[in-house]
Amino acid sequence: MQINPSKTRALTLAGILAILVAALGLAACNGVPANVQPTIQAGVQTAQAVAPTIAAAATALGPTVNAAVGTVQAQVTQVAPTIAAVATQAAGGQQPSGALVYANNIDDIVSLDPAIAYEFSGVLIDHNVYEGLVQFIGADLANLKPALAEKWDIKDAGDHWELTFTLRDDAKFSSGNPVTADDVVYSIQRAIALNKSPAFLYTDIAKLTQESVTAKDPKTVVITMPKDASPQALLTIFTFTLGGIVDSKEVKAHEVNGDWGSGWLLDHSAGTGPYVIDHWTKDSEVLLKANPNASVQPKIAQVLMKHVPESNNQQALLEKGDADIAQNLTPEQIADVTTKPGVASVKGDSLLLFYIGMNVGVKPLDNPKVREAIRTVIDYDGITKDLLSGNGTKWQTMIPNGLFGANSDTPFQQDVAAAKALLKEAGVENGFEIELGVPSGAAPGGVAWADLAAKVQSDLDQIGIKATIQQVAQAELLTNYRAQKGQLTMILWGPDFPDPDANVGSWTDYAAKSIAYRNAWDDKQAAADGRAAALETDLAKRAAEYKALTEYVLHNGPYAVLYQPTQLFGVRSNVQGFEWNPMGYADLWTVSKQ
């Protein structure tokens, strides 16, 4: 009983639409001046191959149309260059030489101002436009490297920390202005003053104020921090978009009503990175062009970040060579597209964790044995192998792979008997009813939230836990979750800066009002251990402390970590050097096309 719906479907629709196209061709004939024709040669061949289809369709319409068929063909010949352009783009035909087309869903961009951008697409772009004082190179998140600062020093000044940064001599902004200490001070102060989404990294994590940052001389910046904040964390924050240094002269020139130039930086750039922002058309595209004054010159002169919300359109663009990189393909689409000639895939790691938060304020989740039973009954292998097609790694502790202190233990895999025994010990051997909250839409990495929820629901059902899936918009889910109103909440966590404390603090410290709070899990000892580990300067000791703490939270905390996603990108085979950074961006300046 095998049928082939794609053929039937294509034929039926082709018929209907061919008639429409022919009719439109007729309608449009009069409107296009004939003198367009000679401009194009390249496309004629493709067009002629196409023309018979339309002509045939037109013939089918009967005598009235026949007279016009010649015109239809002429029309096709005229418009054909577009097709030809499309066909030859991969070969570098009409596309400006050295351009990269990156298909992505970019409707999350709020602003391209590095003090405001905190969404996936904005961070990806700003990473290629701005530089910070220090940086991580490639996927190595353990060793800080110089960027705008050629050296730095952390001094224990008794009641506070003192960090001194010495700036490089040769760094210039895209305007040609040299980078000075004043620019650094201005950049940090404006981020604190604007106080937008990412500002808490400076104010809450590093405990900086506008007065903390001073210019000692044109090439030296001094930052003071209180003793209970971690200098190591601040250094990693400087590698992030928020740490991007802006050209204070240029930005001040565009200040309007004390907005710190944020209205202008919304869609302009004033950085030292390899690219400048040429334009950003909302929900449509961002065009990056090489920054002539950058110390690192990109291999490709232009990058077009194109808004393509439909992932099957991304797939089609990639197959045709109209896009060089496609960001949002599902595992199935990747599997399909890589069978096509000229298409490959690139795997990118992430620091994200998919987890289920279990609110201990809700009975019987207050019982650690019940939480352990839930962790025990989930089929982690089924999720990563079947649902994700390998597009994720089984991971169960709270520090993800890639960060310092990561703990790779995965003691759990579905064991129904053991889970039942745990429930029995907890006195709820017949199971119970519970709500499972989950966001609507697709989760990063391509799998639908609903599919994950449905899988967990059927796993829980095996030990009598009847979960009702409550799927709501992410914002609504978060509103409930933040107010401790969740029961089981399936959601995603990503660290704000690449230091283990970005996770551990939030996951253990009730007072931090982050996810330990949301799950009503108030464990004073875990919180104290987490704080101690954050400030520990002896790396071996720090590692041992995190090992013990992750172990403890794995079995006692209110979380069931499902997996750590990886992200697959579809790329053209001739694209070289595209490497995804686990923090959620790529160094586009290292990408080249053969």
Add this chain to the structure above:
Amino acid sequence: MSFGTFLLRRLIGIVGVLIGVSIITFAISHLATTDPAIAALGDHATDEQLAQFRAEYGLDKSAPEQYLIYAQNLLQGNLGVSIRTRRPVVQDLLQYFPATLELAMAALLIALLIGIPAGIWSAVYRNRLPDHLVRIFALVGGSLPIFWLGLIAVDVFYNEWSLLPAGGRLDDFLPPPQNLTGMYVVDSLLTGNLKTLENSLWHLILPALVLGYFSTSVIARMMRSSMLETLPQDYLRTARAKGLTEFAVIIKHGFRNALIPTLTIIGITFGSLLAGAVLTETVFSWPGLGLYATASAISLDFPAVMGVTLLAALVYMFGNLVVDIAYGFLDPRIRHPS
């Protein structure tokens, strides 16, 4: 009633409806159980940032207060600031609306160019093959989920046949024409930019066909039934007996009269095109009001949603007004119904 009075009454009516529309949309936005501040600032926002955000957008005031502020601003042509894009809503609408208008007008044009002849054809060959074909075509058009049609159209015309672009308004790296109306086809015509004109038309065809299919069937059906009413079969017989060509009979006796009822539904059709654009634009990455409205509603950006709603209502009412005026001119018996 004089034409002036008629127009004045209608314009006052439009203002009244707009006030009603704004009140209802505003009321809906206050049914929201979700905090727009969290929607905008996300998972990691501190309480302090949330409070600052609420203050910035006036979300900390009571609902009636917020409406009064909104209405005051509205009178000055200020629709507030979008929560998602952080830009004045008016500025956003000016960017997105021309794209949708261009798409909807193209779809309407297609609907008229195909729907009217198809309807006539169908009526003339009543209960014969052409009639059956047109009726099936119209039935499918009125019943098919257009978003699916769009998906398939992209798959077939771009993927399989490489015939038409997959989406967007222009090829990559092709700069848009000088911004006069925001409609690329019109702007490139006005500035004589033939390359852009051709390219923008090429990008417009598929989304306009998909969007226009529904309206095409509505118009074909309407045209068919009004032709049948105005063109009794014995008319044709007599005319033929008198030696007139069938074509002349159809045009002379049928077409003009049949056009009038068809005209009345064009205004309504235009409204449905704007709504359909929401779905079509998603499928074709067409950066218009539909994409804007979808993204805004997801992020609970109610200033933006209200802006879109008011604009769409305005367009709908103006469409109907224009049709009513045209109606008066086409049919001398009717003088501007109120």
Add this chain to the structure above:
Amino acid sequence: MAQAISPDLDATLTPASHPRKRRRLPAPLRSPLTMAGLGIITVFVILALLAPLLAPYEPQQQKLAQRLKPPTTEHFLGTDQLGRDMWSRLLWGARISLTIGLVVVLSAGIFGTTLGLISGYAGGIVDEALMRLTDIFFSFPALILAMAIAGALGPNLVNTMIAIAVVTWPVYARLARAQVLSLREREFIQAAIAIGVPTPRVLWRHLLPNSLAPLLVQASFDMGAAILAAAGLSFIGFGAQPPTPEWGVMISEGRKYVGTQPWLSLFPALAILMTVAAFNLIGDGLRDALDPRLRSEL
């Protein structure tokens, strides 16, 4: 005295007020197209009612090892991205889509008709106010209003039905009002009013039955329109949510597989097409049956 005789007189007036009752099923309703429409809907209703018996699998039952399988004898419409049986999901989906159509049309129809009857009967300022209210709702872009409602209340099936009903009711108000205006001056209504039949009874027993015809035609078209609108809302994420086997949700879930596993979106799209087309055919048949000008020719 008026009150004493009114029941009898009222009863004797009633038959006269149902002139259509005496007719046979009009010819247009017996046309092959209308019969086809009725047939399709009957089949879908039976399938929907018997879904628990007919569906070979639970609609949510996952077999990850069997995911994305093309149609086979075991899963004769194939399986989806979670290895769920498409045929079973389509059957359960029929329940949902038909329910959406019915609930929307009933709620919008009852609400709109009531307002329309009142408006037409009362006249004056009440009429003016209610009609301006319908103007407002007519001017709303339906899908955008529905998006706003779904956005504010949260996307789910119930809110979808509310949203669509909110933009559907004004048509019924206008139609009912127009009917009342044309009937009000008719003798049997005037007589009923004159003998003191209470207003609600006049509305319910005399005006409503005689106004039903165009309302029914509209209802038939709106069944289809509501199913289409709900599918559209689901497609952009504002309607029913996965894993609900609503047809629009199924198309939306299948959109990523259009090029690779087209049956995921094809079958629900065909189901929508057939159902909506069937309601449109029935609507056409009803309208032809009730429109004397065209009846004789068919």
